[in-house]
Amino acid sequence: MIDREKLKNDLAAVREKSPLVHNITNYVAMNFSANALLAVGASPVMAHAAAEVADMALIAGALVINIGTLDAEWVQSMLIAGKSKRAAGGVVILDPVGVGATAYRTETAWKIIEECRPDVIRGNASEIMALLNADVKSKGVDSSCSSDAAFDSAKMLAERTGAVVVVSGEVDYVTDGTRVETLRNGSSMMPSVTAMGCTASSMIGAFAAVNSDVFEASLHAMALMGVAGEIAARNSAGPGSLLTNFVDTLYNITGDELVQTIRQ
Amino acid sequence: MIDREKLKNDLAAVREKSPLVHNITNYVAMNFSANALLAVGASPVMAHAAAEVADMALIAGALVINIGTLDAEWVQSMLIAGKSKRAAGGVVILDPVGVGATAYRTETAWKIIEECRPDVIRGNASEIMALLNADVKSKGVDSSCSSDAAFDSAKMLAERTGAVVVVSGEVDYVTDGTRVETLRNGSSMMPSVTAMGCTASSMIGAFAAVNSDVFEASLHAMALMGVAGEIAARNSAGPGSLLTNFVDTLYNITGDELVQTIRQ
Amino acid sequence: MIDREKLKNDLAAVREKSPLVHNITNYVAMNFSANALLAVGASPVMAHAAAEVADMALIAGALVINIGTLDAEWVQSMLIAGKSKRAAGGVVILDPVGVGATAYRTETAWKIIEECRPDVIRGNASEIMALLNADVKSKGVDSSCSSDAAFDSAKMLAERTGAVVVVSGEVDYVTDGTRVETLRNGSSMMPSVTAMGCTASSMIGAFAAVNSDVFEASLHAMALMGVAGEIAARNSAGPGSLLTNFVDTLYNITGDELVQTIRQ
Numbered sequence: 001m002i003d004r005e006k007l008k009n010d011l012a013a014v015r016e017k018s019p020l021v022h023n024i025t026n027y028v029a030m031n032f033s034a035n036a037l038l039a040v041g042a043s044p045v046m047a048h049a050a051a052e053v054a055d056m057a058l059i060a061g062a063l064v065i066n067i068g069t070l071d072a073e074w075v076q077s078m079l080i081a082g083k084s085k086r087a088a089g090g091v092v093i094l095d096p097v098g099v100g101a102t103a104y105r106t107e108t109a110w111k112i113i114e115e116c117r118p119d120v121i122r123g124n125a126s127e128i129m130a131l132l133n134a135d136v137k138s139k140g141v142d143s144s145c146s147s148d149a150a151f152d153s154a155k156m157l158a159e160r161t162g163a164v165v166v167v168s169g170e171v172d173y174v175t176d177g178t179r180v181e182t183l184r185n186g187s188s189m190m191p192s193v194t195a196m197g198c199t200a201s202s203m204i205g206a207f208a209a210v211n212s213d214v215f216e217a218s219l220h221a222m223a224l225m226g227v228a229g230e231i232a233a234r235n236s237a238g239p240g241s242l243l244t245n246f247v248d249t250l251y252n253i254t255g256d257e258l259v260q261t262i263r264q
Numbered sequence: 265m266i267d268r269e270k271l272k273n274d275l276a277a278v279r280e281k282s283p284l285v286h287n288i289t290n291y292v293a294m295n296f297s298a299n300a301l302l303a304v305g306a307s308p309v310m311a312h313a314a315a316e317v318a319d320m321a322l323i324a325g326a327l328v329i330n331i332g333t334l335d336a337e338w339v340q341s342m343l344i345a346g347k348s349k350r351a352a353g354g355v356v357i358l359d360p361v362g363v364g365a366t367a368y369r370t371e372t373a374w375k376i377i378e379e380c381r382p383d384v385i386r387g388n389a390s391e392i393m394a395l396l397n398a399d400v401k402s403k404g405v406d407s408s409c410s411s412d413a414a415f416d417s418a419k420m421l422a423e424r425t426g427a428v429v430v431v432s433g434e435v436d437y438v439t440d441g442t443r444v445e446t447l448r449n450g451s452s453m454m455p456s457v458t459a460m461g462c463t464a465s466s467m468i469g470a471f472a473a474v475n476s477d478v479f480e481a482s483l484h485a486m487a488l489m490g491v492a493g494e495i496a497a498r499n500s501a502g503p504g505s506l507l508t509n510f511v512d513t514l515y516n517i518t519g520d521e522l523v524q525t526i527r528q
Numbered sequence: 529m530i531d532r533e534k535l536k537n538d539l540a541a542v543r544e545k546s547p548l549v550h551n552i553t554n555y556v557a558m559n560f561s562a563n564a565l566l567a568v569g570a571s572p573v574m575a576h577a578a579a580e581v582a583d584m585a586l587i588a589g590a591l592v593i594n595i596g597t598l599d600a601e602w603v604q605s606m607l608i609a610g611k612s613k614r615a616a617g618g619v620v621i622l623d624p625v626g627v628g629a630t631a632y633r634t635e636t637a638w639k640i641i642e643e644c645r646p647d648v649i650r651g652n653a654s655e656i657m658a659l660l661n662a663d664v665k666s667k668g669v670d671s672s673c674s675s676d677a678a679f680d681s682a683k684m685l686a687e688r689t690g691a692v693v694v695v696s697g698e699v700d701y702v703t704d705g706t707r708v709e710t711l712r713n714g715s716s717m718m719p720s721v722t723a724m725g726c727t728a729s730s731m732i733g734a735f736a737a738v739n740s741d742v743f744e745a746s747l748h749a750m751a752l753m754g755v756a757g758e759i760a761a762r763n764s765a766g767p768g769s770l771l772t773n774f775v776d777t778l779y780n781i782t783g784d785e786l787v788q789t790i791r792q
Binding site: 290291292293295296332333334335336362365366367368369403404405406453455456457458459500501502503504505507508 | 546548550555558559562563566567571572573574575576577578579580583584587588601771772773774775776777778779780
């Protein structure tokens with residue numbers, strides 16, 4: 001079970017320390033992820049130039065690599081940044097968007113895993129399953145499986161890579177291969193807001209920048225995402241309102257409100 | 265006149281089948297277009313790497329090519345994806361953003377038309393006129409002409425290219441060179457939301473993925489865009505609210521509400 | 529002090545003339561900046577291809593160069609566009625996002641200053657200070673200093689470059705090295721909306737396109753940004769709402785409301 005005091009402490013720490021989170025992320029997610037990080041109190045930076053990613057990764061509290069709109073040059077920068085961050089002992093989070101949809105995505109994700117050894121891998125069920133089984137085909141970037149179906153894959157992926165693996169969906173799973181935590185907050189409307197998963201990965205970056213236990217940091221970030229989405233959805237007529245209310249909720253939510261709303 | 269039962273069927277089919285729509289689109293539009301497609305029930309994917317666009321185009325129900333923020337590498341990927349989709353018998357939609365503003369845009373649009381033979385070309389009046397007349401100068405990406413002025417150009421372009429041509433504006437025109445349909449919904453505030461036209465092109469992709477008659481699919485998508493914009497504008501204090509309400513309306517609108525609001 | 533009649537005239541002129549503003553800006557800002565420019569009545573275009581930026585810059589009323597997500601190819605296009613615009617006697621605005629965070633950003637900003645000689649440089653306090661003092665380290669793209677601390681740097685930078693320098697923050701400063709104007713509007717929530725500063729730079733582009741006195745144009749654009757942010761914040765529960773309300777306010781604000789709300 002989640003330690004509610006530690007969760008409150010991490011939220012307070014993000015707000016107080018305003019950690020720099022370096023995102024090499026996709027074009028669709030950039031604006032929303034930046035606004036979500038700012039709303040929670042973190043300081044996002046998006047930078048992808050080969051000439052600066054190593055420098056930027058080193059001054060950041062965490063590096064988030066997201067392959068949503070990858071291409072050859074961006075992948076090169078992801079590898080430079082990830083290896084630089086890894087060599088310096090920093091935290092690397094990987095979001096393998098759309099793995100399984102094309103061979104290029106699957107190959108690239110594994111290249112990043114092998115060369116950068118990410119501390120955390122977060123994806124939807126299809127993505128986590130496709131990383132381990134080339135026969136699983138993702139439908140673009142949206143999941144065609146429930147997160148329950150990816151439970152075994154998540155544990156295997158954690159064992160194989162040494163990363164904390166997060167599967168997000170109706171139920172979120174966080175595992176390091178041994179420990180498993182579930183989170184049952186959220187709203188059925190959340191998958192209708194683009195880049196909600198990408199933003200969860202960036203949020204893990206913010207929490208990992210203030211808590212060196214990446215399992216706890218991942219769990220806490222996912223708890224915040226689910227609770228904020230659930231609270232925001234209460235007053236949202238649709239996914240457009242949800243986007244706006246979600247950012248407002250990240251800005252306003254108290255630690256007490258957060259821990260009281262968690263369902264595991 | 266629009267067939268209201270067919271329109272309702274197409275909206276229901278998009279929601280039920282959740283077709284994958286592959287967008288190679290501009291940086292400004294990506295987030296909004298993705299949210300609009302998700303709200304209506306489709307599954308958007310943005311992918312532009314030369315290494316994967318052919319694969320992605322083939323698993324998608326439609327390919328939308330939008331040159332809004334084109335450059336040499338992206339144009340190469342547009343051509344690879346478009347030719348791959350065309351060779352496989354799939355649907356290709358072209359949005360020639362800003363044609364007429366620079367020679368590069370006009371040359372690129374024609375190159376895509378000739379090599380990919382799009383099924384649908386959607387633009388504003390200036391863009392459609394500029395495709396046929398090099399003397400028409402677009403002012404950037406916003407139209408400086410009314411859609412009425414582009415009526416003859418639209419028919420000529422349809423005849424010359426074999427594509428269904430859609431001119432969006434105060435009145436929308438959909439033509440295959442022979443048939444012409446008009447749509448008179450919308451709001452004067454819609455041109456103040458960036459990427460509304462780009463999103464219309466992506467919406468045509470969603471409908472063309474469930475209805476192989478691209479004339480009908482284009483007409484139905486444009487009807488939904490106009491009606492949703494008109495309904496959303498009723499409660500919008502400005503274009504910021506309109507953006508939010510438009511996405512909510514796409515999510516909530518019923519088939520009956522849609523057909524009852526259409527004005528032709 | 530600001531000349532309130534001139535400010536009202538400039539706002540009216542932007543709305544009437546709808547100037548084309550060519551932005552070579554970052555991926556995070558593109559959508560929001562485009563919506564803000566449309567809301568105030570201007571016509572934004574985002575274009576970065578080396579093959580067209582010189583053409584696009586020449587038909588635009590102003591060119592805004594923003595290095596927020598720079599890379600080698602984009603910097604090349606920024607230089608082509610900026611030199612073309614400068615050679616033709618047009619207006620160039622530079623937003624040196626994240627200068628001081630990496631050596632690459634600082635070097636690039638100075639290269640653009642030297643080769644394109646921008647008419648206006650707008651940044652936050654850290655950025656303006658870092659341009660003059662390599663020992664000032666920015667924390668990513670958010671300022672770690674108050675704008676007061678950058679006051680002397682702003683005047684020195686204006687003297688050294690010949691540009692009007694704008695420092696935005698709790699207090700905004702506009703200076704040409706001799707004249708200094710302050711603006712005290714805004715909201716503490718504004719820094720929690722990503723790309724608010726980038727949008728201020730684009731807004732200066734819109735005003736500089738209708739007022740050839742770039743000092744006045746910069747002052748008027750910053751006044752509008754601060755007042756619109758302040759008004760929008762009154763009804764905003766958080767930065768998500770603020771983003772929406774800010775765009776609505778730009779669309780609806782009258783000249784009288786604008787001048788009555790200014791605090792200097």
